[in-house]
Amino acid sequence: MQFSTGFPGVMRYPPEQFPPGERHWQDDLTTQDFQRIARTAEDLGYDAINVPEHLVMPKDLAPAMGAYWTDAFTVMSFIAGATTRLRVNSGVIVMPYHHPVQFAKAVATLDVLSGGRVMLTLGAGMARGEFAALGVPFHRRGRVMDEYIDAMKVLWTEDEPEFHGQFVDFADVLFEPKPVQRPHPPLFIGGASMAALRRAARVGDGWSPSGSQGGKGPWLNGVEDLPMFLEEARRVPGFAEREHRFGIALTPTTVRFGPNHEPLPADRPLSSAEEIVDRIGQLRDAGVTWTSVVRPGPPPRSLDEYLDGLAWAAEEVIAKLR
Numbered sequence: 001m002q003f004s005t006g007f008p009g010v011m012r013y014p015p016e017q018f019p020p021g022e023r024h025w026q027d028d029l030t031t032q033d034f035q036r037i038a039r040t041a042e043d044l045g046y047d048a049i050n051v052p053e054h055l056v057m058p059k060d061l062a063p064a065m066g067a068y069w070t071d072a073f074t075v076m077s078f079i080a081g082a083t084t085r086l087r088v089n090s091g092v093i094v095m096p097y098h099h100p101v102q103f104a105k106a107v108a109t110l111d112v113l114s115g116g117r118v119m120l121t122l123g124a125g126m127a128r129g130e131f132a133a134l135g136v137p138f139h140r141r142g143r144v145m146d147e148y149i150d151a152m153k154v155l156w157t158e159d160e161p162e163f164h165g166q167f168v169d170f171a172d173v174l175f176e177p178k179p180v181q182r183p184h185p186p187l188f189i190g191g192a193s194m195a196a197l198r199r200a201a202r203v204g205d206g207w208s209p210s211g212s213q214g215g216k217g218p219w220l221n222g223v224e225d226l227p228m229f230l231e232e233a234r235r236v237p238g239f240a241e242r243e244h245r246f247g248i249a250l251t252p253t254t255v256r257f258g259p260n261h262e263p264l265p266a267d268r269p270l271s272s273a274e275e276i277v278d279r280i281g282q283l284r285d286a287g288v289t290w291t292s293v294v295r296p297g298p299p300p301r302s303l304d305e306y307l308d309g310l311a312w313a314a315e316e317v318i319a320k321l322r
Contacts (some may be wrong), residue, residue, distance in 0.1 A: 004290060012026075052091050053093050077110055088114065108156060125141055190209075
């Protein structure tokens, strides 16, 4: 089991924690504070920091999600530069928003400069207005995502990359540098639906079942659903042979959202370190390989309280599971 954490100050979510006109401690974080957060997480033994992304926020989703979201890959680069061991992971980057040639170059570059510490969690996206602002067809996002991933893999692995698809076409080009990690950085597919799992089983190295539950199900509602979902994944050609190295990222408490990212009934909050350790043990036994820990109680009211929460999780939970 490996442990990731978030990165405060890069989004204002959930928006009710950031009342308009009121200062919040995350509003006042400095460059040195961001470096301190990343280095503290590394020193405490966390394995990765996850960074979310939205490029614009449609007005109809802003009440549920807020408008303040930084660029994920820029933040990942900052964190990688401030640390020496910690992995940097997107959580999630909406793949159809990013041209695969440009994005493959950015990923390979950061993987080289960080010494092979890049992870990617990619999603198909759910915000129609965001797709419209970027001129990306929402109804074709799944096919776009699949083709973009295929094109990036060609660029990362082939000496003379060539690709001819519906959305991407290139030939007679060279692509360097290649990523340090071979064949490429780990690719997790985000989304709690069976469709997301099938995509992960087909083109990914892991699955991160989170996100809005809109459209067709079924949806992963907790660790008890994992056997059914993995049985479906085994029907994907080639998956069974690599299941032993397939990662699953799942939090101890399942958080669910509706099609407009409105909160749905969640699991009962875990109230003690013992409960969290027991739940993560259940996740591990079910095949989960990545998780995260949040100290029970109200949200932190200062940077020092946030760092105290990181230390509590490391000492009271993570240390007991290693």
